[in-house]
Structure formats: structure tokens, C-alpha cells
Amino acid sequence: MGRIVGIDLGTTNSCVAVLDGDEPLVIHNQEGGRTTPSMVSWNAEGEAVVGASSKRQMVTNPKRTVFGVKRLIGRKVSDPSVQAVIRTSPYRVVAARNGDAWVDIDGTARSPQEISAHILAKMKKVAEDYLGEPVTEAVVTVPAYFDDVQRQATKDAGAIAGLTVRGILNEPTAAALAYGVHHQHNQRLAVFDLGGGTFDISILAIENGVFEVLATHGDTTLGGDDFDRVIIDLLADGFAAQHGLDLRVDTVALQRLKEAAERAKIELSSAMSTDINLPFLAANSGGPLHLTRELQRGELERACRELLERLDAPCRQALSDAHCTAADIDQVLLVGGMTRMPAVQERALAIFKKAPSKGVNPDEIVAMGAAVHSGVMGGELQEVVLLDVTPHNMGVKVTGDRMSVIIPANTSIPVRAKKVFATTEDRQTFVAIEVFQGNHDGASKNRRLGRFVLGDLRPAPRGAAKVEVSFTLDANGILEVTAEEVSAGEGGPRKAASVQLEASSGLTADEISALGKQLLLR
Ligand code: AMP
Numbered sequence: 001m002g003r004i005v006g007i008d009l010g011t012t013n014s015c016v017a018v019l020d021g022d023e024p025l026v027i028h029n030q031e032g033g034r035t036t037p038s039m040v041s042w043n044a045e046g047e048a049v050v051g052a053s054s055k056r057q058m059v060t061n062p063k064r065t066v067f068g069v070k071r072l073i074g075r076k077v078s079d080p081s082v083q084a085v086i087r088t089s090p091y092r093v094v095a096a097r098n099g100d101a102w103v104d105i106d107g108t109a110r111s112p113q114e115i116s117a118h119i120l121a122k123m124k125k126v127a128e129d130y131l132g133e134p135v136t137e138a139v140v141t142v143p144a145y146f147d148d149v150q151r152q153a154t155k156d157a158g159a160i161a162g163l164t165v166r167g168i169l170n171e172p173t174a175a176a177l178a179y180g181v182h183h184q185h186n187q188r189l190a191v192f193d194l195g196g197g198t199f200d201i202s203i204l205a206i207e208n209g210v211f212e213v214l215a216t217h218g219d220t221t222l223g224g225d226d227f228d229r230v231i232i233d234l235l236a237d238g239f240a241a242q243h244g245l246d247l248r249v250d251t252v253a254l255q256r257l258k259e260a261a262e263r264a265k266i267e268l269s270s271a272m273s274t275d276i277n278l279p280f281l282a283a284n285s286g287g288p289l290h291l292t293r294e295l296q297r298g299e300l301e302r303a304c305r306e307l308l309e310r311l312d313a314p315c316r317q318a319l320s321d322a323h324c325t326a327a328d329i330d331q332v333l334l335v336g337g338m339t340r341m342p343a344v345q346e347r348a349l350a351i352f353k354k355a356p357s358k359g360v361n362p363d364e365i366v367a368m369g370a371a372v373h374s375g376v377m378g379g380e381l382q383e384v385v386l387l388d389v390t391p392h393n394m395g396v397k398v399t400g401d402r403m404s405v406i407i408p409a410n411t412s413i414p415v416r417a418k419k420v421f422a423t424t425e426d427r428q429t430f431v432a433i434e435v436f437q438g439n440h441d442g443a444s445k446n447r448r449l450g451r452f453v454l455g456d457l458r459p460a461p462r463g464a465a466k467v468e469v470s471f472t473l474d475a476n477g478i479l480e481v482t483a484e485e486v487s488a489g490e491g492g493p494r495k496a497a498s499v500q501l502e503a504s505s506g507l508t509a510d511e512i513s514a515l516g517k518q519l520l521l522r
Contacts, residue, residue, distance in 0.1 A: 004137040004166055004378055005127045006370025008174070009119060009154065011070040011196030011223060012337065014038045015367035016123040018131065019375040024178060024368035027130045029122075035363050036126070040118045041065035042105050050122040062090035062255040064105050066115050068225055071197045072101040073112035073157070074150030074505060081221035088229050088258070090251035100505050113153050113507055114515050117160035121519060124163055138163045139370045139377065143198040144170035145218030145391050147437050147447050148479045149505045155478070156507055160515045166377055167370075168476035171195075172202035173213055173388050174369025175335040179360060180206050181372055181384065187330040188214075190318075192348050192356070193366075194311070195336035197223035201315050203322035203329070212387040215321035215410045217314040222307065224265075224338040230303050231261035235276065235291060243289055245282050253281050257291075268297045269340045301343045308347050315351045321410050332356040335365055387412050390477055396469060397434040397443035399424065406471045409439055416472045420486060423457070423465040430455040431467050435481055454483045 006024070008015045013035040017026045029036045031052045039054040042064045049057070058065040068085065075082050077095040085101075086093045092104040102109045120140070127135045140163075142154050151168050158165035172191035179189070186207045193200040200218040204211060235257055236247045247253040260276050267274040278291040301308070319325060334356045338344055348356055375381040390413050395405040398421070406419045423431065432453045438446025457465050468486045473479050507515075 002134055002136055003127075003131060004139060004374035005124075005135055006139045006141075006174075006367050006372070006374050007120065007123045008141050008171070008367035008370060009070065009116060009123075009157075010035075010038055010366075011068050011198065011225070012038055013196075013363065014119055014123055015364055016127050017364070017367040017371035018127060019371045019378075019380060022181070022375065022381060024181075024371035026364050026367060027126055029126045030129065036119070036122060037067070038070065038119050039065060039067045040069070040115050046106070048118050050118050059252065059255050059259065062251045063092065065255075066091050066103050066105075068197060069103070069112045069115045069119075071223075071225065072103070073116060074147070074153035075101050076505070077101045084221070084226075084229070088232060088248065088254065090255045090258075098505060111507060111511075111515075113157040113512075114160060114519075116154065116157035117515065117519055120158055120161035120163060124161060136162065136164060137166050137374075139167040139169050139374045140165050141169045141171045141174045141366050141370050143193075143195075143218060143220060144172050144200040144202055144216040145198065145220050146477070147392060148394075148449050148477065149447065150220075151477050153506055155476070156512050159512050160519055162516060162519070165476075167373055168478070169370055169373050170200070170202065170213070170216065170388060170477075171366045172200045172216065172335065173204070173211070173386065174367075174373065175333055175360075175365045176202070176204045176206070176211060176213075176369070177372045177376075177384070177386065178365045178369035179331075179333055179357070180211055181381070183331075184209060188324065188328055189331050189333060190315075190329045190352055191333045191335060192315070192339065192352075193335040194338040194344055195223050196225055196338070199223060199311060199314065201318045203318050203324060209383045210385045210387065212412075213389045214324070215318045216389055216391045217318040217321065218391065219310060219314055222310050224262075224336075226307055227265055227304055227338065227341070228258060228261045230307065231264060231295070231300065232257050234295075234299075234303055235261065235293065238293065239281075239289075239291055243282070243284060245284065245289070247282060247291075250282065256281060264295050265300065265341070268295065268300050269342060272297045297342075304343070308343055311344070311347050312351060326352045326354075329354065333360055333365075335360070335362050337363060388475070388477075389413060390415075390473055392437045393439050393446075394435070394437050394471055394473065394479060395443075396421070397436060401443050403436055403438075403441055403443040403446060406469065407473055411473075413473050413477060414475045416470065418468055418470045420466050420468045422463045423460070423467075424462060426462045427459040428462070428465060429457050429459065431457065431483075433467075433469060433481075433483060435479075437479075449479065450481075452481070452483070454485065457485055458487060460487060
């Protein structure tokens with residue numbers, strides 16, 4: 001049997017690691033980098049280019065270069081976070097038949113699963129070149145706060161890339177695993193993970209080799225891209241005030257602004273001020289226009305105040321759900337590139353009242369944890385046991401658009417839970433059940449996972465026919481729903497056929513298989 005590799009499929013960068021003995025080892029890519037930009041572009045010949053080569057040509061090929069596709073995966077175009085991507089992305093986001101957010105490249109609509117599959121295929125190749133053998137299985141990490149649809153879509157991306165995804169692992173849990181294999185004494189950890197697109201906070205207890213996630217919370221619409229966007233707006237608004245031109249409507253200018261914004265943000269993590277210099281960014285009747293400006297760290301922090309404040313609530317909620325206070329936390333792990341920003345570190349310090357752990361590489365620790373998990377699954381690391389939780393309530397919609405919760409947030413997974421529902425009308429012959437995931441009391445404010453109809457009920461007075469709905473949530477956080485009639489009556493309890501959830505998003509098995517074949521032909 002081949003090796004199971006661990007892949008951190010990041011918003012900005014991806015990383016692959018493998019277990020070497022009982023040590024996780026990060027594998028260099030073909031260009032010598034330990035991480036690979038999560039970027040895919042299509043060249044004029046229609047071939048996909050991935051990673052550093054894609055990043056190199058993004059300014060000259062902005063409409064065919066996709067970055068941050070993780071912000072689109074498993075989401076609808078109508079989602080406010082997708083709308084935010086649309087506003088500042090040079091590439092074109094379009095709605096698929098079912099409303100999912102896809103990307104249009106030269107008239108071909110491509111799903112985020114397909115685009116992510118190109119990145120996964122690149123990481124697979126990196127591992128194969130190093131190991132000298134085919135790699136067909138992987139543990140892939142996702143933000144803890146990813147919902148069922150986003151997890152399923154990530155799994156599908158793996159299938160398109162020719163990888164069986166043996167595990168979908170939450171990123172903060174992965175970080176804790178990588179840290180914990182060397183620090184096995186009993187302790188409580190807070191993993192504060194701010195990456196390119198998402199923020200996750202998890203509270204874990206490590207006790208005698210058992211890694212138990214006590215609570216997890218987060219914000220899937222808060223990450224480094226949002227900080228970049230604040231800088232883009234700052235620069236573009238200044239330019240518009242000076243020259244009366246909006247740079248955001250010109251895709252090449254926008255791409256250059258984006259690059260400059262991210263560079264400035266990164267520089268301001270170590271310097272107090274930085275110069276932004278973008279010659280020939282636009283032109284008017286008077287000739288070419290240039291953007292030259294100094295940006296101070298304080299100015300950046302003031303402009304990002306609202307984003308920084310959004311880090312507090314998920315942390316407080318996670319502490320409360322874990323029945324802890326900041327004083328109970330022994331160690332804070334900072335994960336994700338954005339935690340290099342001093343203002344982010346100060347925020348973590350203010351919340352947890354202790355300095356974060358040093359010596360952890362925030363760009364690599366998640367992939368390393370995925371490799372540790374692959375060792376746990378493969379049986380090489382027998383002394384480690386992992387107990388993770390689901391971040392959201394899962395339930396069905398009942399009268400008055402209320403959410404009847406079947407699996408509450410922060411329940412340990414895997415888990416199976418059931419609830420019995422009664423009919424609401426006389427002689428009702430079928431029930432339509434809508435499944436939702438999310439923490440709002442109002443069902444339709446949550447993520448709709450799908451709907452199914454259970455028919456052929458025995459005619460009975462209202463309330464007498466009963467349907468039992470069962471939810472099975474696997475260790476990857478992926479849900480399977482079944483329902484059966486359990487009414488007692490003439491002839492005793494009777495079971496109607498179980499039905500599968502009809503997903504309202506994602507790709508079909510045929511689409512996945514066809515895309516997989518195309519990718520293989522490259
Ligand atoms: P990740 O998804 O963990 O790779 O995080 C990537 C995000 O971290 C991007 O938004 C980067 O711009 C940001 N980032 C990387 N290095 C730094 C740094 N030194 N200071 C601030 N942000 C950074």
C-alpha cells in the first residue's frame with residue numbers, strides 16, 4: 001500500500017507533508033519552495049499552469065489566473081462573501097446551474113472543485129517526485145468552520161485529482177496534532193488560525209495522548225485577503241480623489257494593486273512604514289499616471305480596526321463553549337500567515353492574556369499535522385487518539401421556519417443522532433424534509449444542505465404518523481441523512497424506505513469522473 005500524504009490546501013499557499021518514521025516532514029516542490037502558491041492559470045493554449053509559474057504571470061494574464069478559490073468552494077454566487085470576491089477579483093465569477101459560484105475562463109465555466117483539483121494534483125506530484133512512488137491517498141485539511149457542502153466539495157476536488165481523501169481534517173486540529181506529538185504533557189491549547197481567507201479558533205485538551213477538541217468557532221469570511229482589500233481600497237480611493245479615476249475597474253491595474261497591497265501588508269509586519277510605488281498604473285489626457293505613496297503601520301492598523309475586532313467574538317464563544325476561561329489555557333498556537341501581523345498577535349495576547357508559542361512555523365504546521373493524522377490512520381502512530389467536534393448545529397426545518405437541532409454544535413464526531421417528527425395534517429401521505437446546518441434559530445438563515453421527500457406514509461390523523469430522521473456525521477464532518485416511518489398502528493411499526501439527501505450544491509459523480517479523466521490527460 002502506498003503512503004498517505006498530508007495536504008494543507010490553503011487559500012493562498014498549499015503545503016504537503018509525509019510521515020518520516022514518526023516525524024512529519026514537509027516536502028519541497030519542484031521549484032525548491034516548501035509551500036506552493038494556491039494559484040491556477042490557463043495560458044493562451046488553454047493549458048493549466050499551477051503554483052509559482054502561475055503567480056509569475058498573474059499580472060500579464062489577470063483574467064485567466066485564479067487565486068483564493070477556497071473562498072468560492074461550496075458556496076453560492078448569492079453568498080455575501082462571494083460577492084466580496086467578485087468586487088475585487090480580476091477573474092470572472094459566474095453562477096452554475098444550481099447557483100454555485102464557478103469561474104469563467106475564456107467562456108468555459110470551471111468549478112472551484114476542478115480548480116482546487118489542479119492544486120491538489122500539483123501537491124500529489126510534489127510528493128510522488130520525493131517519494132519515488134505513486135501517491136493515491138491523502139488527508140486534506142479544511143478550516144474547522146467549513147460546512148458539509150464545503151467539505152464534500154473539497155473531497156470531490158481530491159477525487160478529480162486522482163486522490164482518495166482518507167480524511168478531512170480541521171486545520172486548527174492539525175496544528176495541535178503537529179505541536180502535540182512533541183509536547184505530550186497534559187495541557188489545554190488554543191489554536192488561533194488566521195489564514196488568507198478564513199479565521200478558526202479551537203480549544204483542545206491533550207490528556208495522555210488523547211487530543212480532544214473541546215470547542216471550535218470561526219469566521220469563514222475573515223482572512224488576509226480582507227486586509228489586502230482594505231489596503232486596495234485605501235490606495236484606490238486616494239488615487240480616485242487625486243485623479244478622478246477608479247483603478248478597481250481596470251483588471252490589470254487591480255491585479256497590480258492587489259500585489260502591492262499584500263506586499264505592503266507583509267512588509268509592515270516587520271517595518272513601521274513602507275513605500276508603494278506603481279508607475280504607469282493608468283493614464284488620462286495629461287499622460288501616464290503613477291501611484292506613489294508611503295504607508296505607515298499605524299495607518300494600516302487603523303484602517304483594519306474593524307477586521308481586527310472581528311477576531312474577538314469567535315474566541316470568546318469558543319472559550320465559553322469549552323467551559324473555559326482564558327486563564328485555563330496553557331498554550332496559544334498561532335497558525336496561518338496573517339498571524340505574523342503584530343496587531344493580530346496583540347489581539348491574541350489581549351484575548352488569551354498570554355504570549356503565543358514560539359518556534360511554530362505557521363505556514364507548515366497544518367500540513368505537518370495532516371501527515372501526523374495520516375500516521376494515526378495508517379496505524380504508524382498508535383499512541384495518539386483524536387476526538388474532534390462539529391462546529392455547527394445540524395437539523396431540519398420545522399413549522400415557523402424554526403431549526404429543530406438534531407446534532408448540536410461542538411458534539412464529538414463521529415456521531416449518530418435521531419429525532420422523531422409527527423405529521424402536521426390529517427391523512428398526510430408524504431413529508432418533505434429540509435436539512436440545514438448553522439447556528440441561527442431561524443432555519444433559512446442557515447446553510448441549506450438539501451431536501452428529501454419521504455412518501456407512501458400510512459394515512460392517519462394529524463400527529464399520528466411519525467417519521468424518524470437520523471443524521472450520521474462521520475469523522476470528516478460529512479453528513480448522511482436517512483428517514484423512516486416509525487408510526488405504530490395497524491400492523492404495528494412499519495418502516496418506509498430510507499432516502500438519501502439530495503444535495504442542493506456540488507458536482508454529480510459523473511461530473512467528477514469526467515473532470516478526473518480530463519485532468520489525467522494533461
Ligand atoms: P495562509 O493561508 O496561512 O497561507 O496565509 C496567507 C495569508 O497570510 C495571506 O493573506 C498573506 O498575505 C498573509 N501573510 C503571509 N506572511 C505575512 C506577514 N509576514 N505579515 C502579514 N501577513 C502575512
